[in-house]
Amino acid sequence: MSEDSTNRIKYALYSESWDAQIESPSELRRLARRVLANEYVDAMHGAIYCPGCFTALTRTPREKPFFANGRRACFAHLPTNRSIPCDLRSTRPEGKLFLTxxxxxxxxxxxxxxxxxxxxxxxxxxxxxxxxxxxxxxxxxxxxxxxxxxxxxxxxxxxxxxxxxxxxxxxxxxxxxxxxxxxxxxxxxxxxxxxALTNVADVTEPTSAPSLYFGEIVATFNAGKSPKPTNIRMTQLRCNAGIADFYLKVKDQLQAEKGITDQAVGRYVLFWGKISVSGIGLSADHLGWGEFSLLPQKYEAYLPQGET
Ligand SMILES: [Zn+2]
Known part of the structure; x- marks a missing residue:
């Protein structure tokens, strides 16, 4: 793996017609199709661009979707553009600051x-x-x-x-x-x-300040003995091996409005909140109406992943 290929580039912007000399990055964003590293075909070579700095990218390895060690292929900047700064080159992000x-x-x-x-x-x-x-x-x-x-x-x-x-x-x-x-x-x-997104599977402790999280739903059920929409729905998220379980606990009717029903197992939820201790595990509860949502399935491949 080259130093440059970090997995912070989730997709490349693919456009055959965009002209970097005369057209703006916003035009590229408008024209482009977003392609994942495993969707790359070599006909796209020379027409895929970085979503951070808008210079050309390549897939590495270029010919196949996996490295020899089994690791998935990823996008990397071209060595010829090394002098152009791009924060997506680094593994660790830095906050952006403005001069004026x-x-x-x-x-x-x-x-x-x-x-x-x-x-x-x-x-x-x-x-x-x-x-x-x-x-x-x-x-x-x-x-x-x-x-x-x-x-x-x-x-x-x-x-x-x-x-x-x-x-x-x-x-x-x-x-x-x-x-x-x-x-x-x-x-x-x-x-x-x-x-800004943290995977619930990386969370091992309660927090005192809210933050942005995502998690995969592994189970979800209405906790009422005779289920009513006003009962709490217990939505279990894939959690860290070091903790017993992790639940999103919000009223059933509010979760249903966001599409979280018994059928939502396997989908991903994003939420803004604090992590609390709950029984022997952890939870996020008292979330407001605008503080959580199901992620449309077509975007799941863009979620940050672990080191695999
Ligand atoms: Zn870049």
């Missing part, structure tokens, strides 16, 4: 940076005129203008617009959001979404 408030505001306007002031705790009231149950997804709401400490000069903060968001909104365009920078509630760092 204007630069950070421009990144927000361009949808490259999102400052989330909070996640919605309950569903916003439907407009009174509609009268019917509104199935359209709730988009992010405007949050307060806040002092955000993402300046390159320490001790400086920028006054920036924020959003009140939902995990469902992160999941809806998960592919596009994956390489955006987010300042999550309570955080003083702008990190790419791909780097």
């Amino acid at each position: 408030e204007e630069e950070a505001a421009r990144a927000i306007a361009n949808d490259e940076l999102v400052v989330v002031s909070s996640f919605l705790s309950s569903r916003p009231e439907a407009p009174e005129s509609s009268g019917v149950y509104d199935q359209t997804p709730v988009e992010d709401l405007t949050g307060p203008v806040s002092e955000v400490p993402i300046a390159r000069h320490r001790d400086r903060t920028f006054r920036l617009p924020t959003r009140v968001s939902t995990i469902a909104s992160l999941c809806r365009r998960f592919d596009e959001n994956l390489y955006r920078y987010y300042v999550l509630p309570g955080s003083s760092e702008a990190v790419r979404l791909v780097d």
Whole structure:
């Protein structure tokens, strides 16, 4: 494995028509198909680009989907572009800092940076005129203008617009959001979404501050003796070998609204919350309406994985 090939590049942007000399990265993002390393075919050579720095990528090894040791092939930058900085080259991410408030505001306007002031705790009231149950997804709401400490000069903060968001909104365009920078509630760092996600299977202790997690549903059931929608639904997530079990504990009706029913085994859930001790295991409970969501299956391959 070359030093350059990290598994933080989940997909390459593939476009035959994009011209790096005259067209912008946002045009590439618009035109491109997102391809996984195992979807690469050699006809794509010369037309796949990094979602971080937009220079050309190659797959390594180029000819086959596995290395000789059985490790899966991955994307890597071309050695000829070594002088072009890209944070996705490194195994460990660093928070992005901005030189000026204007630069950070421009990144927000361009949808490259999102400052989330909070996640919605309950569903916003439907407009009174509609009268019917509104199935359209709730988009992010405007949050307060806040002092955000993402300046390159320490001790400086920028006054920036924020959003009140939902995990469902992160999941809806998960592919596009994956390489955006987010300042999550309570955080003083702008990190790419791909780097903000922690696998529940890596969690071994309770936490005192909320964070962003994902986990695979291994079992889920309504905990009532005679099940009612107001009972707690116990959704068991794949957990670390060092702990007994891990449950997401939220009312059945709220989980059902997110698609978490008896049929959701095998799917992945994303949530924003604290980890608590629960019996002999761990849990995430008291999650608000906007603080968890099922990830659409088509995006599961983009989730960060362990060292395999
Ligand atoms: Zn790059």
